[in-house]
Amino acid sequence: MASVSQVILVLKLSNSRNLMLDRNQIAQRIAQELQDGWYVNLGIGIPTLVANYIPEGINVEFQSENGLLGMGPFPYEGEEDADLINAGKQTVTMMNGGSIFDSSMSFAMIRGQHVQLTVLGAMEVADNGDIANWKIPGKMVKGMGGAMDLVASADNIIVAMSHTNRKGQSKLLRQCSLPLTGVKCVKKVVTNMAVLDITPNGFKLLERAPGVTVEEIQAATEGRLIVEGDIPEMNF
């Protein structure tokens, strides 16, 4: 229940240029969106890191869709319990006041919108809120896991991802090119360059990564980008 401040992960720093956010900074910025009392589902990858940056005075509880509410940090070495894992199959602990349930109850929570926020990664996001994050045609398909249920259900979905792919191509598109995970569901995107809301008219630029210019963001965004007035830098 208290903030999970001690999760230690082996972090791969982003290979983007210095000015852009690294994975931890993206997570840190997303953590600012958390509100006291929220139940939150964090996907694998950058979203998992959000747990390390819960703001002071904010209590949130983490839901893991394999059947766990009140997920705590990783166990101390030697205290791993094979019967207590998260949706990423990592050994975890439970916070005081947590609970265990079966998979149908877990998705009852998710589908029934009792979980206030879902944070997940994506390969592509379209400016209407469509998201693609589970399948690349021609490559081995591993499955959607719980992602389709999560994006179809949550009221509040934040995507955490890099702004462009390894080839430098925009991941914020007019239309997704990959098979969809969900339609018109993403509400906000936090990338290594910017914070953007999804609006009926496209991506609305809210904040820039420190030192990144609006022009650079514009150049890296293929979808419709709305820029109104001065765009402040993110605060950490």
Next chain:
Amino acid sequence: MASVSQVILVLKLSNSRNLMLDRNQIAQRIAQELQDGWYVNLGIGIPTLVANYIPEGINVEFQSENGLLGMGPFPYEGEEDADLINAGKQTVTMMNGGSIFDSSMSFAMIRGQHVQLTVLGAMEVADNGDIANWKIPGKMVKGMGGAMDLVASADNIIVAMSHTNRKGQSKLLRQCSLPLTGVKCVKKVVTNMAVLDITPNGFKLLERAPGVTVEEIQAATEGRLIVEGDIPEMNF
């Protein structure tokens, strides 16, 4: 789990003529249908009495649709627990190895056909298996309770009732006149006069109450009655 042999009820003897079965004998005859290892749901009235006549060597477990499996006899005086009642709202006990669950789980069992037998009363049964037992137009309607779920789901439904109503009219009909509880669902009827199976061609007479003649049963049955060969008397 063991036979519930000690349930004591204040019994109203049938006001039919002596030769016909009383309520207890109807229950006793139905109890002969029980098979070892069955889960059984007993309705209010005569069906409840079935629990008193479980044959030697047969173990059955009683399901009460308010959320109880392994229902036992009534509690000893002074040992009533307000938090342990059956679907008739009577205080009950639990057998060793019983379990408690919520209403949705209870009807998951019923709808999913995990309960092998339902015994319930009826106002009318038609010779195609239709049953009416919840509503008399013009009279106060109390509701169907769990009856519609039970009759729509169970593979094996036995109706326990008197063969005729208080006016002497048949309750085994060509077609139900009252609003239905379920269609084509009853498999067997045990009355104070006879045991009958429902077949595609109507009620098939299997057994007579001791001393009751085929002619008397025929006269009391408005629906199609199939009489083939000698009809034996019931054995108790």
Next chain:
Amino acid sequence: MNKLVESAKEGIAGVKDGMTLMLGGFGLCGIPENCISALVESGVKDLTCISNNAGVDDFGIGLMLQQRQVKKMISSYVGENDEFERQMLTGELEVDLIPQGSLAERCRAGGAGIPAFFTPAGYGTEVALGKEVRYFNGKPHILESALHADYALVKAWKGDRYGNIIFKGTARNFNPVMAMAGKITVVEVEELVEPGELDPNFIHIPGVFVQRIFEGKGYEKRIEQRTTRPKE
């Protein structure tokens, strides 16, 4: 995550005329006694009450009926209540009767984000009127929709301030599914415990479904049909 409120009055705060409530319980077993008392005291009216039964004349939802606070009942069985019968026959009270299993499943569906499902219960009866019929494996089913409530009033045995709750005996009944289906779920418990006291493996309803919780006072737990056997 602190959902603790001080009293039943605080628990039902915000219930307004015309709202839809779910009330747990089967007969008088496992009903939210304290919340009902607070509703009676509040004078709120024109309520739609979803509850398997409607109490008796002087207990349970019967108390709200006496005060004419209920506009409509959605139930599976409503016997044992003269005032209920009177209001129903005069047309003061609207009554929607639903098969018990469908009622339970429709509440669960409401809480679980399942807007509709097929069930065999009620096919061919007046319950099926106006409802879509579809055959699966040669057997007819009708389409039933999810139920939702502005407030779900739930009675549990023990609970903690995070909203985790457990039930005792057949007082469980409709309480868990209704806890799932309330926009605001208010739980009254017999005993409030500290978070961590309830074994996480055996929590019946996790706190995520609960918005308010309090320890109820002076439970009467009236028995409707006291049936016993003599000592042998």
Next chain:
Amino acid sequence: MNKLVESAKEGIAGVKDGMTLMLGGFGLCGIPENCISALVESGVKDLTCISNNAGVDDFGIGLMLQQRQVKKMISSYVGENDEFERQMLTGELEVDLIPQGSLAERCRAGGAGIPAFFTPAGYGTEVALGKEVRYFNGKPHILESALHADYALVKAWKGDRYGNIIFKGTARNFNPVMAMAGKITVVEVEELVEPGELDPNFIHIPGVFVQRIFEGKGYEKRIEQRTTRPKE
């Protein structure tokens, strides 16, 4: 009511080529290790396996894949398995991918006599291809159908010979809903207890759903992703 069998071999007796099995577990957590070993030993083949995941190369369902016993997998996520990938790419193995929540709910529906239900998950994706779409409250949903299995192979923590079972931690996952959905549900437990030892208020799956139960041997409980933090 005695559902006790002596061994995993007796537990899976009657499983035939071409049958559909459900196997509980999430990753390698809560998988029916003993039943899987017995299946591998039995040599039964052309199986359709409904399981959230497909094990790893040398554990879990991976062992059955090595023996080419599986014709089709119905899962939500099948990573971490080279042999799986090979068979899938060569077309030896059919794979049906289902959103995890829909998979869980479809199993529950199978056990609960709900032939079909609407869910928002998968709308607008290839999961929705060929499925009915309907709007509820302005939001699109797709119709999903119940899943059934000839055998459900379930791993529980403790259980009694009546088939009452409880689970521990996140080893619960898909096991309860699959226990409900099997025509024959076989449960392996870590510890067999006497009827009455499990508190009736806290039985996760009542014996009514279970046909066979036995105490499993030598659980390995392999951990897929051992993640820890140093002591402070």
